[in-house]
Amino acid sequence: MQNDIALSMRKINKSFPGVQALHDVDFTLYKGEIHALMGENGAGKSTLIKVLTGVYPKDSGQIYLNLDGTNKEITVKSPYEAQNLGISTVYQEITLCPNLTVAENMFIGRGNYRMVNWRSMKKKTTDILSKLNIPARATQQLGTCSLAVQQMVAIARAVDMDCKVLILDEPTSSLDEQEVEKLFSLMRELKSRGVGIIFITHFLEQVYEICDRITVLRNGELVGEYEIKDLPRVQLISKMMGKDLDDISSLQNRKPLDEKADTPPVYEAVGLSSLECANAFDFKITKGEVNGFTGLLGSGRSESVRAIFAADKITGGRMKINGKEIKIKKPKNAMMHGIGYLPEDRKRDGIVEDLSVRENIILALQVMKGFFRPFSRSEAEAFADEYIKLLGIKTASMDTPIKSLSGGNQQKAILARWLLTNPQYLILDEPTRGIDVGTKVEIQKLVLRLAEDGVSVTFISSEIEEMLRTCSRLIVMRDRKIVGELKGEEMTQDNIMHTIAGEAGQNG
Amino acid sequence: MGNGLKKFAGSQLVIPLFALFLLIVFNLIRDVEFFSLTIATNNQGNTVLSGNLISILNGASAVAILSIGMTLVTSSCKGQDISVAAGAAIAGSVFVSVLRANEITIPVIILAFLLCCAVSILFSTFNGVLVAVFKIQPMIATLILFSAGRSIAYWINGGATPTISSPLLVSIGGFIPGIPIPTPIIIMVIFLILISLVLRFTNLGLYTQVVGINEGTAHLNGINPVWIKLTAFMILGVCVATAGCITVCRIGLINHETLLLDVEMDVILAVAIGGTALSGGKFSLFGSVIGAYIIQALTVTLYAMKVPSSAVKAYKALVIIIIVLISSPVVKEHAINLRNKLFKKQVKTEISMKAS
């Protein structure tokens, strides 16, 4: 027997009504390796994981788990069972309970329904937290921690359960670099203990930094399994997308900033502040410009753009649209002045889960049209159809609830919602977070195309590469203040880092 | 055709309609003539229709009307108003006191109804403000009026159970001369048509659901959740006033202690049976109305079966548990799995056809 295999899956099939989500997929995970599971939206990564952890029953196929040295076939009926077998998962979206304490979250659903010993629970939690350098207290309510810390608690919880197989589904999408580093050292530590780790991410750099092997899925089928050293990035991307790509290089054609002063800025704010963004700031954007806010997580970049859209209560400032003084007190005002805003947290602020793709797409335009003037069914269908085609949204039908779409397609639908309103100024806060490479490229291309058509765009991304590719001006933030502005030649990764760090960059 | 059928199978209406169908079949097996209609002459000398079918439709009108408003509140506020029955007692009391103070003519009845709507909307708005502005859980917020409502009604009535009698009121609570269908059924239908028109010609339905599913999204898309919730409560206010007035007219008497007693639970149940999640979000008005008829059909069936008084509630609870269980996500999932197993071949061929 090959005793270094931790887990293997053979000929896994899973179909949903109308879609074959997995077709004869094989997957092997060795002990003490970090194995990247890669693929585009809807390639079947999440489905495979959910079959493995018992969220979905599989239609056919076998799962073998190394139990005490022999590979035994297992049937997992629920995540709880998977957990007991030593298969732990940390999902992309945080699935803990924000209104319980950190300690309670660490131990919830794990006990054998014995009496809960609060004191020992608290002590254990404190130990784990300090061992992993997680900046949270055991008695703190989880919801009061930052997203990043919540994510780390989720990982700590899995780690603490002595798992043999640890599945990390997009764990890094809300962590900043330092935190990612911390997580990686933790992963390496687990690896040395012989834990097999399945790592799902959209950050290619991270794959190459930490993983040993890669399994690529496409459209529910296995493309192949590769040693990391045998698969350069470009090849990985082409395997995932199923075609050779020059998309990324073709993106390098951003327009230089047009700073002619004869036309007033599309949007201009002086001394703008909101409840969440207490430090007043000035901001302007010209027609067809793409600019961006950058800074570490929590630097105030999201809060700033929220203030522009009046997503939080506005506490001061003057705004102008095309040179005309206006008042934007609530999102509806901003919308009526042609501003669109795609929020950072898609699940909380973007999608309306239970409603159809159609209803999600027409929502903003419908609100702008007015309460007493609903679109007819055929109008709404025409709009939805147009944008589903335009953006290539993969959905069974326009009446499908949006929650059953993959993350990237949900994001596209929200993007469609705002494009439909024909905005003159579009704010995109982390539009590429948690979605696959192909869609990321598509969205970046779309941003540039919009700019060519004269739409002004503010673009925020955690990936500086993306910002450099698309933006012609970057506003750098630190500690909720704007600390610099870079444009043209000044815009280099180095300069950004220096500005964020608070040192003078090479070019001033 | 097949597509339409599939759509129907996935809609929220399946389970309530199926339950209603089962109840009907059960009654027909028990007694073939259960739903037969007879023509009779009533004591006012009008020709009227009677029979269990009429009794069910008639008896459920108040609950059905209330369930319409309750559906909107449930959907947008993620909770229920438990003060509807107490509110109806207030509305009924206002109606009766205005009528007792004046000679009963059609304009006076209309005036009394409008006044009673105004009072009802006022109380409903009070609930709505607690829920929408102060973010108090609906059940807690409406608990205030739930406890105080009948006392307020008592105060309006001066502690008595005043009666009113007029042929005009009999026309509202019973039959309009020349029309063989009970007026409450007609009012219910008019009400349903009105609400359908409102939903058709405004965005109330969309906004309500968006607010109920994801308030953050609603806010960022220019919808004011506070107004939507208040609107839902105001509509419920009109429903409460209508239900209260109909009930008063049926008997020509207001007893603030027993008027629509415990009906809030029936209304909430109707909403739940109708397929609207009590935690808010997507709603189905027609489902709720069907839910109301299911509850009434069940009650009438139990009367017809001469179930002992002390056991009525237990039987009702039993049937309702079954309905609620059937519509629970867990059972649904099992049903889908079962279907997939049974029709696996069919699904596969369908897919291969799509693929080719």
Added chain:
Amino acid sequence: MKKILALLLVFVLASGLAACGSAPAAPAPSSSAPAPSKDAPSAPATPADSGLIKVGIVNNPPSESGYRAANVADFEKVFNEANGYKASTFYSLKNDEQLNAAAQFITDGVDYLLISAAATDGWTNVLENAKQAGVKVFLFDRMMNVDESLFEAAVVSDMAEEGRMAVQWLIDQKLPEYNVVHIQGAMGSDAQIGRTGALDAEFEKGTMKRVIQQTATWDEATAKQIVESVINSGEKFNVIYAENDGMAKGAVAALDEAGITHGVDKEVVIMGFDCNKWALRELLAGNWNYDGQCSPFQASVIDSMIKDVEAGKTLPEKIVINEEKFFDARTITQADIDTYGLGD
């Protein structure tokens, strides 16, 4: 800050609502404790107005029913300063609140405690305390499970007797057959048990046929539905025995819609309870046949007993059964309605 202010406003509004709902329920002269209030009863007499007999009255709130409203009004009419009483009153449907209130009255030093208990159990302690403190206790309307030595006297209704009277009247009508539709009040209430008992006995004996026996929980509309279902089933019936007036009215509404005549010498005999004025007027008009009453008027009886005790006399009986009345459509007069009818 603004939010706090607004919240405060709502709170004031809410409590205002509750208060205005129940304020009229409180008797005018002395007490202003709102019905659902958990506060202790307001302090009774100050030493200044000695000469008046201090009584503490613990009752159910008048909003409970028309019967209770009449009962409360009766006590207000008798126990006031004009009749030489300084009365404090507390209303609650909850036994524990009543117990607290009674204890408070004892502490406040009333001379007499008049109690209509919400529940029959749990009173022994409080009544023993009263006895030690020299407070004399009268029970009215309802008995409680305590030793007879703990109270001076009890003036209570005999609900079972009420039912027997009604059934006896029905037997006396000598109908060729008895097919009875029996509409019950809320199951388990004193009135329901009393009014059902005698009729159930007849059903058992087989002298009367039970067409349907169903609870309408005192609700008119439900009563109407029950009768509708009987009519729809096509079963014959000639008596409707409804355990209160409202339900009788609901039943009659169903008969009217089906074109069935009712009342004196008509197809169906209508029997109700409570003797609301409007119900007695139906009797007078011949639309109904019978209305029984459980008398809510106990105040004057207790008043005379207190006066006797004050005069040093001993009371002849511990338990006084209130005299129950009933009215027959053939014999009722306008004067009866004016004297005995409840409400208006």
